[in-house]
Amino acid sequence: MVQQIETYRQEINSISPESADALEAFRIRFLGTKGIVKNLFGEMKNVPNERKKEFGQILNEFKLFAETKYEDWKQSLVPRKSTPADELDLTLPGDTASPGTRHPISLVRNEIIHIFGRLGFSVAEGPEIEDDWHNFTALNLPENHPARDMQDTFYISQNPDWMLRTHTSSVQARVMEKEKPPIRIICPGRVYRNETISARAHCFFHQTEGLYVDENVSFADLKQTLYFFVQEMFGSDVRVRFRPSYFPFTEPSAEMDINCRICGGVGCNVCKHTGWVEILGSGMVHPKMLENFGIDSNKYTGFAFGMGIERICQLKYRINDLRLYSQNDVRFLKQFTGAV
Numbered sequence: 001m002v003q004q005i006e007t008y009r010q011e012i013n014s015i016s017p018e019s020a021d022a023l024e025a026f027r028i029r030f031l032g033t034k035g036i037v038k039n040l041f042g043e044m045k046n047v048p049n050e051r052k053k054e055f056g057q058i059l060n061e062f063k064l065f066a067e068t069k070y071e072d073w074k075q076s077l078v079p080r081k082s083t084p085a086d087e088l089d090l091t092l093p094g095d096t097a098s099p100g101t102r103h104p105i106s107l108v109r110n111e112i113i114h115i116f117g118r119l120g121f122s123v124a125e126g127p128e129i130e131d132d133w134h135n136f137t138a139l140n141l142p143e144n145h146p147a148r149d150m151q152d153t154f155y156i157s158q159n160p161d162w163m164l165r166t167h168t169s170s171v172q173a174r175v176m177e178k179e180k181p182p183i184r185i186i187c188p189g190r191v192y193r194n195e196t197i198s199a200r201a202h203c204f205f206h207q208t209e210g211l212y213v214d215e216n217v218s219f220a221d222l223k224q225t226l227y228f229f230v231q232e233m234f235g236s237d238v239r240v241r242f243r244p245s246y247f248p249f250t251e252p253s254a255e256m257d258i259n260c261r262i263c264g265g266v267g268c269n270v271c272k273h274t275g276w277v278e279i280l281g282s283g284m285v286h287p288k289m290l291e292n293f294g295i296d297s298n299k300y301t302g303f304a305f306g307m308g309i310e311r312i313c314q315l316k317y318r319i320n321d322l323r324l325y326s327q328n329d330v331r332f333l334k335q336f337t338g339a340v
Contacts, residue, residue: 008036103333112229112312113208121210135170140286153194166191168191168207172211173293176295181214186208188207190204193205199321212304222284222305225303240256250285252284255281255282279311283304284304290302
């Protein structure tokens with residue numbers, strides 16, 4: 001049987017199938033269910049027990065030899081399918097990357113910084129987790145002051161009180177704590193308030209607040225600064241009005257409205273059919289706030305203002321739902337690819 005296997009091995013070495021039919025004939029003869037290899041394994045019962053292991057190794061080697069020859073011939077006869085690498089034309093230009101864009105909040109924030117930067121305002125930033133002094137008390141909101149009820153605060157701990165800042169006025173407090181007039185800063189950043197999330201409100205949003213403290217600063221300086229800002233942001237045709245208001249850290253205080261950019265002042269749901277939209281609060285810095293930081297209120301005066309970046313972005317790009325800013329919907333974000 002060993003001699004017979006060697007004869008079959010020589011026969012296989014002499015074969016060179018030229019077609020798929022010849023290859024199939026080889027498979028049937030040697031590797032088929034009734035082929036030579038199968039029959040040889042069937043002869044194992046006639047091999048003496050002391051020779052079974054030796055013959056089994058010889059038989060397994062012959063089977064592997066026949067199968068390897070078959071696979072080699074099969075690869076050489078079957079047409080090789082082209083692969084993507086074969087079809088790749090390396091002389092063609094590469095695929096262009098999809099252009100990204102800044103988030104609309106970032107676009108408006110940068111534009112606000114640029115506009116006030118032309119007026120000499122520098123950017124100041126501070127921590128988003130604040131203590132009670134910088135977030136409330138130093139800003140003329142002592143404990144139990146009713147104005148604190150205007151802001152639903154996320155408290156992290158109490159006694160002492162630590163919280164997520166409710167406005168970037170805390171950055172103004174930190175700047176006045178370290179610097180002396182003249183001070184001319186804007187404070188952009190994220191703030192937090194415990195509000196129900198809806199199309200018109202969110203538990204976090206972005207503010208830009210401004211502070212200018214120097215000698216002989218007047219309300220006229222405040223008005224002209226804000227006139228310049230809205231004309232640069234919304235165009236020279238924008239109309240403005242100031243309304244008396246109340247803020248504990250400014251006196252007198254005023255809210256600033258512009259004619260609705262959505263309906264042109266005719267009246268719509270955004271402006272509640274009044275033709276006007278509030279965009280910021282402002283006023284002259286309260287003397288007590290200056291004194292809290294050792295600034296002589298008899299020598300220095302100042303003005304402050306604060307606006308929500310989402311509100312400015314809503315009017316500039318006509319966005320009707322605040323939740324879109326934080327949902328990371330690519331369909332929404334792609335609309336700002338061409339924004340400058």
